[in-house]
Amino acid sequence: MNATRAERTASALILTGLFAIVTAAGVAWATSQEPPASGFVWKDGAEVYAKVCAFCHEAKVGPTIRGRGLDPAYIRFVVRHGNRAMPAFRTAEIDDESLAEVAEYVSK
Amino acid sequence: MASKFIALPKGVSEKSFTAAIGEFRRIVGQDSVLVTAEQLAPYIKTMMPVSDADHTPSASLLATTVEQIQKIVRICNKYKVPIWMISTGRNFGYGSAAPAERGQVVLDLKRMNRILEVDPDLCFALVEPGVTYKQLYDYIQEHKYPLWLSCPAPSAIAGPTGNTLDRGVGYTPYGEHFLFACGMEVVLANGEVLRTGMGSLPKSNTWQVFKWGYGPYLDGIFTQSNYGIVTKFGFWLMPAPPAFKPFVIQYEQEDDIVEIVETIRPLRISGVIPNAVVIAHALYEAPTKARRSDYMTGPGTITDEAVRRIMKDHKLGAWNVYAALYGTQEQIDVNWKIVTEAFGKSGKAKILTDQEAGDDPAFQYRAALMRGDMTLKEFSLYNWRGGGGSMWFAPVSQARGSETLKQMAMTKRILGKYGLDYSGEFIVGMRDMHHIVDVLYDRTDPAVVKAAYQCFDELLTEFSNEGYGTYRVNTAFMDKVAHTYGPVQRHVHKTLKKALDPNGILAPGKSGIR
Numbered sequence: 014m015n016a017t018r019a020e021r022t023a024s025a026l027i028l029t030g031l032f033a034i035v036t037a038a039g040v041a042w043a044t045s046q047e048p049p050a051s052g053f054v055w056k057d058g059a060e061v062y063a064k065v066c067a068f069c070h071e072a073k074v075g076p077t078i079r080g081r082g083l084d085p086a087y088i089r090f091v092v093r094h095g096n097r098a099m100p101a102f103r104t105a106e107i108d109d110e111s112l113a114e115v116a117e118y119v120s121k
Numbered sequence: 122m123a124s125k126f127i128a129l130p131k132g133v134s135e136k137s138f139t140a141a142i143g144e145f146r147r148i149v150g151q152d153s154v155l156v157t158a159e160q161l162a163p164y165i166k167t168m169m170p171v172s173d174a175d176h177t178p179s180a181s182l183l184a185t186t187v188e189q190i191q192k193i194v195r196i197c198n199k200y201k202v203p204i205w206m207i208s209t210g211r212n213f214g215y216g217s218a219a220p221a222e223r224g225q226v227v228l229d230l231k232r233m234n235r236i237l238e239v240d241p242d243l244c245f246a247l248v249e250p251g252v253t254y255k256q257l258y259d260y261i262q263e264h265k266y267p268l269w270l271s272c273p274a275p276s277a278i279a280g281p282t283g284n285t286l287d288r289g290v291g292y293t294p295y296g297e298h299f300l301f302a303c304g305m306e307v308v309l310a311n312g313e314v315l316r317t318g319m320g321s322l323p324k325s326n327t328w329q330v331f332k333w334g335y336g337p338y339l340d341g342i343f344t345q346s347n348y349g350i351v352t353k354f355g356f357w358l359m360p361a362p363p364a365f366k367p368f369v370i371q372y373e374q375e376d377d378i379v380e381i382v383e384t385i386r387p388l389r390i391s392g393v394i395p396n397a398v399v400i401a402h403a404l405y406e407a408p409t410k411a412r413r414s415d416y417m418t419g420p421g422t423i424t425d426e427a428v429r430r431i432m433k434d435h436k437l438g439a440w441n442v443y444a445a446l447y448g449t450q451e452q453i454d455v456n457w458k459i460v461t462e463a464f465g466k467s468g469k470a471k472i473l474t475d476q477e478a479g480d481d482p483a484f485q486y487r488a489a490l491m492r493g494d495m496t497l498k499e500f501s502l503y504n505w506r507g508g509g510g511s512m513w514f515a516p517v518s519q520a521r522g523s524e525t526l527k528q529m530a531m532t533k534r535i536l537g538k539y540g541l542d543y544s545g546e547f548i549v550g551m552r553d554m555h556h557i558v559d560v561l562y563d564r565t566d567p568a569v570v571k572a573a574y575q576c577f578d579e580l581l582t583e584f585s586n587e588g589y590g591t592y593r594v595n596t597a598f599m600d601k602v603a604h605t606y607g608p609v610q611r612h613v614h615k616t617l618k619k620a621l622d623p624n625g626i627l628a629p630g631k632s633g634i635r
């Protein structure tokens with residue numbers, strides 16, 4: 014359904030090429046660093062958990078969710094739809110592949 | 122035949138919309154145009170007391186480059202399809218990631234998330250809209266730059282571009298975020314790319330160091346507005362101070378707010394206390410350590426007596442003043458003496474530092490925010506009433522004790538009429554206070570939802586009758602707030618809108634501007 018990480022990185026590289034053309038065309042600005050070719054992508058489910066979920070679910074804000082054998086399908090549903098005050102997370106933030114990984118990570 | 126779409130933009134036929142979607146797909150790719158109910162579900166969840174149907178998008182476009190956005194606006198103009206821009210899309214309590222009006226197409230820039238530059242000497246950053254505070258925080262740590270961020274309370278998942286464009290606030294000395302914005306790149310409705318200030322000059326290297334450029338200053342018109350799509354955002358970062366001393370000052374009585382504000386104002390204006398101080402009511406802090414149901418059951422506003430018990434059990438003041446000192450140890454020592462003397466005069470204040478309060482969960486997250494650290498602890502607020510309903514009521518007040526007392530009393534009275542609690546705080550600006558009240562309610566109970574809506578409406582009406590304007594509001598009440606600022610301002614906003622976006626394709630309805 015969504016582009017894989019490799020595809021996204023590849024398209025980011027192509028688009029960076031386009032970006033270079035446009036900047037050359039007149040709106041260039043001088044930076045002391047070369048802008049990176051691609052944006053942020055999640056490494057794995059553990060990283061998503063540590064950098065998003067843990068801020069509530071390991072901080073006594075939301076309930077404990079790890080190690081409870083929660084069904085990964087249920088986790089994926091709650092992440093996409095939210096649950097009461099828990100926000101919903103979009104594919105733009107947590108892509109389907111990373112969501113599947115974090116759901117596995119949490120359920121174990 | 123049932124529609125292929127879960128919603129359609131106002132005045133756009135299904136046939137026309139289908140054609141527009143086809144063209145969007147050619148620009149950003151098949152997978153980056155979301156239209157199904159399942160794909161759009163995360164955009165529909167809000168915390169507002171209105172039907173989700175009122176804010177259901179027709180589609181979402183996951184653009185990643187300026188060129189794609191330039192092409193997208195061309196298609197929008199061709200088919201008169203409106204887009205609603207989000208950067209990180211975490212505008213909780215103000216409309217979340219949902220559009221202002223049903224059927225608008227969300228332009229979701231979360232995947233446009235490159236950190237373009239961080240300059241550790243001049244202390245600035247240039248980022249794309251999808252960069253989160255957390256991403257930038259990790260980048261700064263990795264590079265071991267001695268720089269601090271200033272973040273809103275949901276720091277871990279929100280981002281600097283969206284927060285600043287909505288004129289949000291943080292808690293460090295750089296807490297009034299738009300003051301520290303420096304240079305934007307904006308795609309206009311006609312597809313042109315504007316770089317504000319010094320960025321318009323070819324080869325310029327001063328875009329992120331000098332805000333004003335030449336001629337009328339333009340950055341402001343792209344905040345809380347719908348005049349352009351911001352695709353790059355520059356802002357200043359604070360050099361990490363050699364020493365940092367967070368503290369909290371507690372007061373026992375609600376009307377002590379007068380003394381608090383009168384004491385803080387000169388310290389804040391003179392810069393002795395440099396950061397955006399928070400004066401938090403007991404009920405704003407209580408959810409980090411207490412459960413409402415232990416003190417109050419059944420419907421209605423929590424009683425003052427219950428609040429006093431909570432204060433006693435959980436070591437809270439009626440007001441809890443969080444502030445910090447920054448600098449060398451010598452500077453902090455001098456300023457600490459000034460602060461303690463000023464607050465010590467009346468004998469009412471209880472002053473606590475890391476030493477006494479370091480283990481307290483409320484103190485911990487406040488201290489984290491005052492040094493720009495990552496936290497979501499303030500989400501504890503939503504465990505207070507439960508049910509996921511929240512609207513920020515955000516009137517501006519003078520930094521004058523009598524005014525804050527009056528605003529608190531008005532807010533409490535109106536909330537009380539509808540059975541809601543006063544979860545309020547004052548964020549001390551340079552001369553103003555953002556009076557911030559989280560109107561918490563159970564969104565799963567239709568009667569409570571109705572009451573919350575009426576309550577919020579009445580708060581806005583009564584406050585504007587007294588001459589108090591709100592600085593920011595959720596998408597269900599934008600027209601109402603725009604109205605309170607009078608016809609001339611609205612006319613100027615509309616005139617600019619017509620000039621910059623004659624087809625009204627960019628976020629119609631934002632701040633009541635169409």
Ligand SMILES: Cc1cc2nc3c(=O)[nH]c(=O)nc-3n(C[C@H](O)[C@H](O)[C@H](O)COP(=O)(O)OP(=O)(O)OC[C@H]3O[C@@H](n4cnc5c(N)ncnc54)[C@H](O)[C@@H]3O)c2cc1C
Binds near residue numbers: 213217286
């Ligand atoms: C518990 C809690 C505490 C909070 N505390 C604070 C706080 O301390 N301070 C504070 O300011 N807020 C606070 N908020 C509100 C909100 O969550 C933050 O302001 C958050 O930073 C906004 O979301 P965002 O950064 O993802 O911005 P976004 O949602 O991406 O953007 C916000 C708005 O800006 C406009 N916009 C965004 N991107 C663009 C663009 N590229 N071009 C043009 N217009 C654009 C849109 O109108 C959009 O709706 C809090 C919320 C909660 C739930």
